[in-house]
Amino acid sequence: WCFDIPGEAGLQAAEETARLAVERRPExxxxxxxxGPEIGVERPQFKPYFDRAIAEGLHSVPHAGETTGPQTIWDALTVLRAERIGHGTSSVQDPKLLEHLAEHRIALEVCPTSNIATRAVTDIELHPIREMVQAGVLVTVNSDDPPMFGTDLNNEYAVAARLLALDEQGIAGLAKNAVEASFLDPAGKRRLAEEIDTYTANWLRGPAR
Structure with missing residues (x-):
């Protein structure tokens, strides 16, 4: 699970979210x-709440750079100590940022249909997922909010596969990116990656005759 601060609700909401996450942390x-919205919601103001959560062992995964520029992503990385970035759409505007993300294996949680619905991207054919992958960034594919955006994870994989011209092995690679970007222990990651490889091999082999 992840507890998200609703950024548009301000610092009082941030305080309450952090308090609940730390004092009543569910299994x-x-x-x-x-x-929430990024425009006018500066990331650095939330530093004390992220510091508190990180001190209690929670991982930092803020949204950044969906409807704002690359500096929002830099702020999430340097101030909020992000380990993954939600969306990160504008990262392609900054080659040094792409290089940093790729070098440090900081995943971008890409949500193609959501990005169209929020007008972060004007045309699905112009989605920057191609540039992200070409730069070597660890990209995961996500549904964001399925009821709100009328999609699901299968559809998002289908969209990404078309944009990236992926075959079955390529789609499996995207799924394994998600495993790498997860906060599972190493043994759990190996197990899931092996399951993906086995499923893909069986799929390519086809039904037994």
């Missing part, structure tokens, strides 16, 4: 995020 809560 399975592993990360602490920041969602």
């Amino acid at each position: 399975g809560l592993v990360s602490f995020g920041l969602g």
Whole structure:
């Protein structure tokens, strides 16, 4: 689970979200995020709440750079100590940022249909996922909010596969990116990656005759 600060609700909401995450931490809560509109909601103001969550062992996963520029992503990385970035659409505007993300294996949680719905991207054919992958960034594919955006994870994989011209092995690679970007222990990551490889091999082999 991830507890997200609703950024548009301000610092009082941030305080309450952090308090609940730390003092009433439910089983399975592993990360602490920041969602909602980005314009006019500066990331650095949330530093004390992320510091508190990180000190309690939660991972930092704020949204950044969906509808704002690359500096928002830099702020999430340097101030909020982000380990993954929600969306990160504008990262392609800054080659040094792409290089940093790729070098440090900081995943971008890409949500193609959501990005169209929020007008972060004007045309699905212009989605920057291609540039992200070409730069070597660890890209995961996500549904964001399925009821709100009328999609699901299968559809998002289909969209990404078409944009990236992926075959079955390529789609499996995207799924394994998600495993790498997860906060599972190494043994759990190996197990899931092996399951993906086995499923893909069986799929390519076809039904037994």
